[in-house]
Amino acid sequence: MSLLKKAAALFASSAILACHSLPAISAPVNQTKSEQTNSIYQKAKQELPGDWYALYRIIDRIARANNLDDKNWRIRILSSYQINAFATEVNLIGLFNGILDQLAGDSAAIACVVAHEMSHHTERHIALTPVQILEKKKQIEKEAREQVNEEIQSAKGDIVGAKIGGAFVSILGGAIGGDTGYTVGSLGGSAADTASNSRAAVAQKRVQEIIAQKEQEFALSILETTRRHEFEADEGALKLIATAGFDPQGCLRVMAILKNMPTAEFDTTHPSIPKRIDRLKSLIAENQTEYLVLRGKKELFESFPLTYNLSKDRLSLRINSSRGGDTGADIDRLFGQ
Ligand SMILES: [Zn+2]
Known part of the structure; x- marks a missing residue:
């Protein structure tokens, strides 16, 4: 026994x-x-x-x-x-x-x-529980999208840039206001499509970079906390x-x-x-x-x-x-x- x-x-x-x-x-x-x-x-x-x-x-x-x-x-x-x-x-x-x-x-x-x-x-x-970690990851993704939107908004130099910026917001699903209803079709023709897709890809890449950086910072902060x-x-x-x-x-x-x-x-x-x-x-x-x-x-x-x-x-x-x-x-x- x-x-x-x-x-x-x-x-x-x-x-x-x-x-x-x-x-x-x-x-x-x-x-x-x-x-x-x-x-x-x-x-x-x-x-x-x-x-x-x-x-x-x-x-x-x-x-x-x-x-x-x-x-x-x-x-x-x-x-x-x-x-x-x-x-x-x-x-x-x-x-x-x-x-x-x-x-x-x-x-x-x-x-x-x-x-x-x-x-x-x-x-x-x-x-942290797995649910809390998942929530933190979602928050990081949201913050990354918002940061990219802000970068786009602050970088826009003219009205066309603003319209394209709006298209990015829409593609990325962010919540920042602006010309989100504007479609790439409004810019006219396939050239506008190509430009918009290219800018969207750049923005998406930037979002992923920010997510990776924020996730690394999060992991480091957890390590620091557990050691403390x-x-x-x-x-x-x-x-x-x-x-x-x-x-x-x-x-x-x-x-x-x-x-x-x-x-x-x-x-x-x-x-x-x-x-x-x-x-x-x-x-x-x-x-x-x-x-x-x-x-x-x-x-x-x-x-x-x-x-x-x-x-x-x-x-x-x-x-x-x-x-x-x-x-x-x-x-x-x-x-x-
Ligand atoms: Zn211990």
Whole structure:
């Protein structure tokens, strides 16, 4: 049985659902908070496969220490041996087995990977959808036609030029006003036809040139944005894990693994690893982590361990918000049974 199936079977047990409903409320009144916390974590360790348990503990700690426990997080482990992780959908974090394997035994490093992806979510670093990209391309084409129309309009020197310019607008389907109703026939004869067709071809070529240039600028701007997002997520991860009490150097240990990847030296959608390492080192040097640790400790002290369930997607572990994951129990608590 795969780990995932084992976990799914475990989660299907009503006993587990019951014991994880709002532990702070359901725990015996004579139990100290520390005893409640220990019993919840011990139970989680028994129920969850090893990596899921570790990731649950990491997210529980990061979310509570940083006031990010107002939402449900989801974590999914992918079986492929890739050295990678990602943020997608709503608050879903994916980790490949490869990165978990390479960082096994180093909870601060794995916390850094998780916190980096949490930062992508909290900072709303959301990639453009195919529909948005298509809309952008349509907008580029429209702008290119308008630009050519403007060029034609500004270049027209006489009334004939204006009429031919109008014909271009019509051929190119632009929206610029002018003599768009004027037909090439008005210029008279095949010579006018030839001149108009030739000018139309020139204008069309110019439109294509502008589209190519604008699309290149668009692609570059996306690359710049994604690289900036990576730096922001690295910085966010450092703060999140420091606040949760993990060693910030864990982020450098992640980079030590990524540095061995074939593309590490190059800027791709991500900045090169040496650049990220330099940035992280300077952030670690200038960050006042003592203050962050104190603030995190206070938040952890004042909150209870988060609960978890198998997500309704049946593939990921859902780490519930501080409200818990049982809507029925929430209604009972608010309005009585
Ligand atoms: Zn990232």
